[in-house]
Amino acid sequence: MTTALTMRLRRRQGAAWGPGSGTGRQAALNRRLPTLADVERAARRRLPRFAYDFVAGGTGDDLGVRRNRAALDDVEIVPRYGVMSTVDTTVTLFGREYKAPIGIAPAGLDGLAWPDATRCLATTAAGAGIPYITGTLASAPIEEVAPRCRAWFQLYGFPADGHRVTFDLVRRAADAGAEALVVAVDAPVRSKRPRDLRHGLVVPFRPSVSTAWQVAGAPAWSLAALRTRVPVFANMDRYAGPRATLDEVAGFVQGRMRGGFTWAEIAELRQAWPRALVIKGLLHPADAERAVAVGADGILVSNHGGRQSDAAPAAIDVLPAIARVAGADTTVLFDSGVRSGLDVARALALGARAVFSGRAFLLGLAAAGRRGSDHVANLLTAELRTALGQCGVPTPDLLRELDIRHATAWDFSR
Numbered sequence: 001m002t003t004a005l006t007m008r009l010r011r012r013q014g015a016a017w018g019p020g021s022g023t024g025r026q027a028a029l030n031r032r033l034p035t036l037a038d039v040e041r042a043a044r045r046r047l048p049r050f051a052y053d054f055v056a057g058g059t060g061d062d063l064g065v066r067r068n069r070a071a072l073d074d075v076e077i078v079p080r081y082g083v084m085s086t087v088d089t090t091v092t093l094f095g096r097e098y099k100a101p102i103g104i105a106p107a108g109l110d111g112l113a114w115p116d117a118t119r120c121l122a123t124t125a126a127g128a129g130i131p132y133i134t135g136t137l138a139s140a141p142i143e144e145v146a147p148r149c150r151a152w153f154q155l156y157g158f159p160a161d162g163h164r165v166t167f168d169l170v171r172r173a174a175d176a177g178a179e180a181l182v183v184a185v186d187a188p189v190r191s192k193r194p195r196d197l198r199h200g201l202v203v204p205f206r207p208s209v210s211t212a213w214q215v216a217g218a219p220a221w222s223l224a225a226l227r228t229r230v231p232v233f234a235n236m237d238r239y240a241g242p243r244a245t246l247d248e249v250a251g252f253v254q255g256r257m258r259g260g261f262t263w264a265e266i267a268e269l270r271q272a273w274p275r276a277l278v279i280k281g282l283l284h285p286a287d288a289e290r291a292v293a294v295g296a297d298g299i300l301v302s303n304h305g306g307r308q309s310d311a312a313p314a315a316i317d318v319l320p321a322i323a324r325v326a327g328a329d330t331t332v333l334f335d336s337g338v339r340s341g342l343d344v345a346r347a348l349a350l351g352a353r354a355v356f357s358g359r360a361f362l363l364g365l366a367a368a369g370r371r372g373s374d375h376v377a378n379l380l381t382a383e384l385r386t387a388l389g390q391c392g393v394p395t396p397d398l399l400r401e402l403d404i405r406h407a408t409a410w411d412f413s414r
Contacts, residue, residue: 025371026375026378029368029371029375030375030379033367033368033375033379034379035340035379036339036340036360036363036376036379037339039360039363039364039367039368039372039375039376039379040056040363040367042366042367042368043055043056043113043363043364043366043367044056046218046220046221046366046367047113047218047221047366048211048214048215048217048218048221048222049199049214050112050196050199050201050211050214051112051113051218051221051366052366053195053196053199054109054112054113054193054195054196054199054201055107055112055113055359055362055363055366056359056363057193057195057196057307058193058305058306058307058310059191059192059193059306059307059308059309059310060191060192060194060309060310061194061310062306062310063306063310063311064303064305064306064307064308064309064310064312064314065305065306065307065337066306067306067313067314068303068305068306068314068315068316068336068337069337069339070314071314071316071317071337071408072314072316072337072338072339072343072346072347074406074407074408075316075346075349075350075404075405075406076404076405076406077345077346077349077391077399077402077403077404078402078403078404078405079390079391079392079402080391080392080393080402081392082392083392085394086394087385087388087389087394087395088394088395089101089381089384089385089388089395089396091353091354091396091397093131093298093331093353093354094179094180094275094276094297094298094331095276096150096179098129098130098131098354099128099129099130099381100128100129100130100380100381100384101344101348101352101353101354101355101384101396102128102130102341102344102354102355102356102357102377102380102381102384103125103130103131103132103133103333103354103355103356103357104121104124104125104130104131104132104133104356104357104358104361104373104377105133105302105305105335105356105357105358105361106133106134106135106138106154106182106358107135107358107359107362108135108136108137108138109137109139109203109232110135110138110139110362111139111228111232113362113363113365113366114221114224114362114365114366114369114370114372115139115221115224115225115227115228116139116140116224116228117139117362117365118134118138118139118140118145118234119139119140119144119145119148120365120370120373121134121361121365121373122134122140122145122148122149122151123148123149123370124361124373124374124376124377125148125149125151125377126148126149126150127374127377128374128377128378128381130377131150131151131152131179131180131354131356132145132149132151132152133151133152133153133154133180133182133356134146134151134152134153134154135153135154135156136153136154136155136156136169136235136236136257137156137233137235137236137253138234138235139232139233139234140234141234141235142169142172142173142176142178142235143172143175143176145176146173146176146177146178147176147177150177150178150179151178151179152178152179152180152181152182152278153169153173153176153178153180153181153182154182154183154184154280155169155170155173155181155182155183155184155269156184156187156257156258156259157257157258157259157260157261157265158239158256158257158258159256159258160256163265163268165239165256166269167272168239169235170269170272170273171272172235174273174274174275178275179275179276180275180276180277180278180297180298181269181273181275181276181277181278182278182279182280182300183261183266183269183277183278183279183280184259184260184280184281185260185261185266185279185280185281185282186259186260186280186281186282186283186302186303186304186308187259187260187281187304187308188258188259188260189259189260190259191307191308191309193307199211203232203233203246203250204232204246204247204250220369221366224369232246232249232250233249233250233253236249236252236253237249239252239256240252263290263294266279266291266294266296267294267295270294270295270296276297276298276331277295277296277297277298278296278297278298278299278300278331278333279291279296279298279299279300280300280302281300281302281303281304282299282300282301282302282322283301283302283303283312283313283315283318283322284318284322284412285318285321285322285324285325285412286412288322288325288326288330289325291330292325292326292327292330296330297330297331298330298331298332298333299322299326299330299331299332299333300333300334300335300356301315301318301319301322301332301333301334301335301336301352302315302334302335302336303315303336304336305335305336305337305358305359306336306337313410314336314337314408315334315335315336315337316334316336316337316346316347316350316406317406317408317409317410318409318410318412319332319334319347319350319351319352320350320351320406320409321409321410321411321412322351323350323351323352324351331353331354332351332352332353333352333353333354333355333356334347334352334354334355334356335355335356335357335358338355338356338357338360338380339357339360340380340383341379341380341381341382341383341384341385341386341387342383342384342387343355344380344383344384344387345384345387345388345391345396345399348396348397348399348400349399349400349402349404350400350404350406350409351400353397357380360376360380361373361376361377363376364376384396
């Protein structure tokens with residue numbers, strides 16, 4: 001009788017109209033996690049506290065994280081009505097068409113959010129038809145990730161021995177078929193992240209009584225971690241020496257990696273890289289001009305999601321000024337603070353060609369496992385379609401033609 005009642009309820013729900021209609025696992029997930037705020041609350045419940053704090057936290061007092069959110073909320077778009085047409089979210093970036101101007105940003109130690117996160121995110125990107133920037137410190141090597149989803153590769157520097165490791169990573173990314181090289185300049189020194197310090201977060205993981213208790217309280221995450229056992233720095237193993245232990249690989253990364261490049265080094269990378277070159281982390285239009293001059297094909301406007309400097313401006317506040325100086329031949333991209341498809345629309349309206357998020361997808365994995373990152377991709381795309389329809393424009397590029405109020409934007413006129 002219970003089974004029959006359940007089937008009748010499902011049939012009625014499937015035939016119904018309204019936001020709660022629909023059947024199946026995806027419909028149930030839509031009802032349970034209808035917004036990214038719901039996703040984050042679920043992730044916080046399911047993750048050990050040290051893992052949640054690593055993913056969600058910023059540097060210092062988290063002022064940058066809050067500033068990104070407040071500045072995005074400040075952007076207002078005036079809709080236009082009277083013309084109805086089909087919404088088309090497709091976008092072309094560096095000669096390749098994607099189904100939406102939404103991408104997955106890179107994240108080091110992504111396996112803290114969910115074991116095997118790199119492969120999960122690559123699968124999501126392939127299924128959703130969106131770009132994925134895999135990182136130097138990803139949990140799966142570029143040789144495996146790029147064929148899965150035609151990934152982009154974010155590069156950090158290893159200046160020892162004339163950048164031997166740096167240029168070998170560039171070669172590996174090119175040989176694997178990565179479609180763009182994303183050169184990160186926004187982490188020239190390591191930032192202070194108090195949440196991680198309080199937890200004693202370190203690689204290899206060394207549990208304390210507190211962290212062991214946290215792991216015990218996160219059974220889904222713990223079981224996934226036991227089943228997966230993925231390498232922490234999969235791209236780095238070969239450089240730390242033959243049969244290097246995790247301690248030795250972590251020590252190599254700690255002692256050799258530098259999260260920034262000089263303009264002269266970027267010029268050398270431009271010569272070595274055969275495809276699209278993107279400079280990530282710029283916040284000043286003068287630096288954008290230097291990027292264009294050195295031959296960059298794209299600029300990713302970002303303040304590292306508030307994880308590097310608490311004094312840095314919100315990335316959305318400098319986006320319009322950078323878009324103005326970049327010119328029509330340079331692809332301007334955006335990340336930092338994105339929590340909805342409406343945020344994507346805001347950044348597109350202010351000059352971005354596509355918008356990336358790292359935290360949102362990691363929180364999705366934490367909230368719902370493997371299906372969680374798919375859910376976030378679907379959520380952002382659906383919300384973007386709604387935003388385009390409500391604004392009265394059929395394509396993302398037409399958002400720039402609307403009237404926009406952005407009171408906190410920098411003009412860099414002095």
